[in-house]
Amino acid sequence: MSHEHVSYLELLTRGAATEAYDRPVLLARASGAGPEALAELEEAKVLALRVRAELEGRRRREAELSALFATAHDLAGLRDLDAVLRAIVQRARSLLGTEVAYLSLNDTAAGDTYMRVTEGSVSARFQQLRLGMGEGLGGLVAQTARPYVTDDYFDDARFQHTRTIDTAVRDEGLVAILGVPLSLGSQVIGVLFAADRRARVFEREQVALLGSFAAHAAVAIDTANLLAETRSALAELERANDIIREHSGVIERASEVHDRLSELVLHGGGVLDVADAVSEVLGGAVEFTEADAGSVRRAEGHAVREGDDWVAAVAAGGETLGALVLHGQPDLDPVDQRTLERAALVTSLLLLARRSAGEAEQRVRGELLDDLLDAPDRDRRLLRERAARLRTDSAAPHVVLAARVDRAGPTDDTGNDTDAGRRESADRRRLGAAASHLAATRHGLASARDGGTVLLLPLGPGESAADLARQTARHLGETLREPVTVGASAPVRAPLDRPDQVAVAYEEARRCLDALRLLHRSGQGAAAEDLGFLGLLLADSRDVDGFVDRTVGQVVAYDRRRGTELVRTLDAYFASGMSPARTKDELHVHVNTVAQRLERVGRLLGPDWQSPARALEIQLALRLHALAAAVTGK
Numbered sequence: 001m002s003h004e005h006v007s008y009l010e011l012l013t014r015g016a017a018t019e020a021y022d023r024p025v026l027l028a029r030a031s032g033a034g035p036e037a038l039a040e041l042e043e044a045k046v047l048a049l050r051v052r053a054e055l056e057g058r059r060r061r062e063a064e065l066s067a068l069f070a071t072a073h074d075l076a077g078l079r080d081l082d083a084v085l086r087a088i089v090q091r092a093r094s095l096l097g098t099e100v101a102y103l104s105l106n107d108t109a110a111g112d113t114y115m116r117v118t119e120g121s122v123s124a125r126f127q128q129l130r131l132g133m134g135e136g137l138g139g140l141v142a143q144t145a146r147p148y149v150t151d152d153y154f155d156d157a158r159f160q161h162t163r164t165i166d167t168a169v170r171d172e173g174l175v176a177i178l179g180v181p182l183s184l185g186s187q188v189i190g191v192l193f194a195a196d197r198r199a200r201v202f203e204r205e206q207v208a209l210l211g212s213f214a215a216h217a218a219v220a221i222d223t224a225n226l227l228a229e230t231r232s233a234l235a236e237l238e239r240a241n242d243i244i245r246e247h248s249g250v251i252e253r254a255s256e257v258h259d260r261l262s263e264l265v266l267h268g269g270g271v272l273d274v275a276d277a278v279s280e281v282l283g284g285a286v287e288f289t290e291a292d293a294g295s296v297r298r299a300e301g302h303a304v305r306e307g308d309d310w311v312a313a314v315a316a317g318g319e320t321l322g323a324l325v326l327h328g329q330p331d332l333d334p335v336d337q338r339t340l341e342r343a344a345l346v347t348s349l350l351l352l353a354r355r356s357a358g359e360a361e362q363r364v365r366g367e368l369l370d371d372l373l374d375a376p377d378r379d380r381r382l383l384r385e386r387a388a389r390l391r392t393d394s395a396a397p398h399v400v401l402a403a404r405v406d407r408a409g410p411t412d413d414t415g416n417d418t419d420a421g422r423r424e425s426a427d428r429r430r431l432g433a434a435a436s437h438l439a440a441t442r443h444g445l446a447s448a449r450d451g452g453t454v455l456l457l458p459l460g461p462g463e464s465a466a467d468l469a470r471q472t473a474r475h476l477g478e479t480l481r482e483p484v485t486v487g488a489s490a491p492v493r494a495p496l497d498r499p500d501q502v503a504v505a506y507e508e509a510r511r512c513l514d515a516l517r518l519l520h521r522s523g524q525g526a527a528a529e530d531l532g533f534l535g536l537l538l539a540d541s542r543d544v545d546g547f548v549d550r551t552v553g554q555v556v557a558y559d560r561r562r563g564t565e566l567v568r569t570l571d572a573y574f575a576s577g578m579s580p581a582r583t584k585d586e587l588h589v590h591v592n593t594v595a596q597r598l599e600r601v602g603r604l605l606g607p608d609w610q611s612p613a614r615a616l617e618i619q620l621a622l623r624l625h626a627l628a629a630a631v632t633g634k
Contacts, residue, residue: 021045081224082117085217089119089192092213096206098194100174103182103217104138105190113138116190126172129165136165137179138191145188147180147211149202173197180211182218185302192217215315219345226338275324278343282336284328286343288314303337303344305330310337312344369445369456372495372502392443396458397491399465399527400505401472402513404452405431406483406522427482428452434479438472452513454506456495465491465527469512473525483523487513490528551621554604566604567622569597574619578610 007024025041033041085103093101100120104113107130114130121127134143140159141148150156153169153176169177174195182190192214194202271288279286303312303326310326324344326332332340368386405427428448435453439446444457457468469488476484489505489512492498512528548556555566569587573594576582580598584591601609608614 081220084220085117086119088213088217088220089117092192092194092210093119095209096178096194096202098196100172100193100195100197102193102195103190104193105182105221106133106142106188113142113190121172123168123172126168129168131162131165135160135162137177138193141179141181141191142188145181145183145186147178147207149176149178149207151176151199151201153177176200176202178202178207178210180207180214182214182221184218184222189218189221215345219342223338226335230335274343274346278324278326278340282326282329282332282339284326286324286326286340288322289325303332303340305332310340312340314344367447369447369454370449372445372456372499373447373449373454373506374503392445393458395494395497397493398444398456398458398495399468399491400489400502400509401455401457401469401486401525402450402452402506402509403431403435403455403472403476403484403486404513405480406485406517424451427480430480431476431484434476437479438475449506450510454509456502459491465489466525469525469527471525473523477523485513485516485522486525487511487516488525488527548621551617552605555601558600558604564597564600566597566601569594570601570618571622571626573598574615574622578615 011020022045025038025045028038028041089101089103093099098120100118102118102121103116105116106113110130112130112132115127118127131138133139137148137150137153137156137159148158150158153174154161154166175197176199177193177195179191179193181188182192192210194206194210275286275288303310305311306325308327308330310329310332312324312326313320314322314324324340326340329336407423407427428451431453432446432448435446435455438444439455439457442457444455446453446455448454455472457472459465459468465488469486472488473484473486476486487509489508492501492505495502508528512526516522516524516526552567552570555570558564559566565587569583572586573580573583576586580591580594584594587594605614605618609618
């Protein structure tokens with residue numbers, strides 16, 4: 001490894017700034033390095049910067065998940081509401097990288113809104129601000145129950161400006177502000193803000209992250225209120241031992257399930273583990289389901305009754321992920337209702353963590369396949385190491401498959417290109433997600449390309465490229481509920497040892513895909529061997545012997561075993577315009593003999609062997625067989 005490459009590793013190790021990665025190239029250029037050395041350094045720099053970006057992304061995601069889990073842990077052991085809210089605001093400010101973060105709550109008695117927690121604020125006027133309902137950006141968030149972001153507060157006319165609010169914001173020096181609602185069911189109880197003293201754009205992921213913290217804050221407030229209500233209820237029920245015992249049992253169940261849920265989060269449990277834990281404690285059957293939109297809206301924030309069931313939404317950052325449904329407990333205690341809601345919150349955290357890990361693996365698989373297609377001259381050892389980390393068997397034969405969605409039904413003649421483009425974009429995203437999942441389960445690779453998806457999948461025992469193409473088309477079609485057409489290449493032996501063959505195989509798979517669509521076989525999967533003589537034109541292998549064997553091999557083998565003349569009879573039959581009478585004259589045999597031989601041919605080749613398409617392929621195979629026999633002298 002060269003000294004310059006070591007320099008890049010040192011830069012990565014100490015987490016140097018992006019600008020520092022130009023230094024090895026500049027030093028090499030100053031020392032008179034040649035073009036090849038400079039080009040190698042440039043490529044190493046690009047790779048190092050890509051690794052740096054990936055590491056930074058992973059560190060950021062780990063920090064976000066760690067903060068969310070820490071917040072969930074705080075809620076599980078909630079003692080001091082102010083401390084939990086301060087921790088939520090501090091973590092939101094740190095992870096979003098803003099200069100200020102703050103949380104306001106609605107005062108229903110006074111009919112206004114006040115600052116509850118601020119972090120990074122320097123203005124006493126801002127920290128003591130009270131504003132009327134519906135005023136300012138926070139009022140817009142509270143009215144619509146939706147996140148709002150402004151790049152420049154004073155130039156934004158979407159919300160009602162007042163002198164009091166504008167003076168406080170100007171005093172604090174804020175410019176860019178993001179606000180998300182704190183909601184309990186359909187009621188907005190406050191707003192969580194992140195703000196900067198300079199113009200900036202908040203990304204969609206940052207909006208979702210702040211929304212997750214807002215959900216935690218709302219749960220913390222609701223939990224504190226619940227604890228206050230519980231303490232009051234216990235004080236009133238001290239005079240009735242039977243009621244005290246009943247509520248004690250409920251609280252014990254809530255404490256037990258909270259401890260178990262916290263343990264599941266800390267030890268990497270799954271959604272089914274959460275459902276099993278809550279089922280056992282609450283005495284009913286809990287399942288996770290992708291609930292319909294109506295149920296989700298009704299279940300947002302609180303567990304709500306649906307017939308004899310209870311539904312709690314599983315949501316994060318304004319996105320609905322599904323719902324937890326409790327069966328068999330129609331008369332659920334309010335504390336047990338809160339327990340179901342806490343379980344839904346933990347489920348959302350687990351699903352977000354799983355999604356983050358899945359998206360990272362999907363991106364890595366796509367990058368490896370892109371490198372095989374676009375840069376086959378890369379270091380093969382590094383390619384094999386990357387494949388091994390993805391549990392891909394690089395020594396097994398693989399098939400390259402090109403897949404594309406072919407929508408069923410009539411085309412849109414309205415001329416709405418925007419809608420058509422939106423549908424195509426959505427189809428590509430859904431196809432990419434389904435293909436990535438299939439590649440992960442089969443230890444292969446997948447990437448979006450040329451308006452569709454390309455996959456590199458290993459062949460199973462006794463499996464052919466055509467078998468794999470049909471299976472892939474069927475699997476992707478059933479997943480998307482749309483026809484998916486798949487063209488396959490011939491098998492590539494040890495693709496990571498011959499990366500240049502992957503791009504060649506992809507071109508063959510694309511030609512096969514285009515041929516299927518031209519032959520009106522959309523929604524099917526096939527390799528070149530499935531397309532008869534057309535496959536000879538599409539395939540890079542030009543497997544003439546294989547084509548002859550698949551087309552007339554049974555007839556040739558029958559002649560060889562029995563000493564018959566079925567091949568000669570077929571030649572004469574086609575040469576005579578498929579006339580049995582002229583064929584018998586050509587062969588100098590009785591017409592019944594010709595009929596018997598043709599009947600035998602039909603049993604060997606199938607009843608449709610005289611159809612125009614089959615007859616054309618059989619004649620071509622006979623010519624190629626005769627040519628091969630002449631060349632070999634057999």
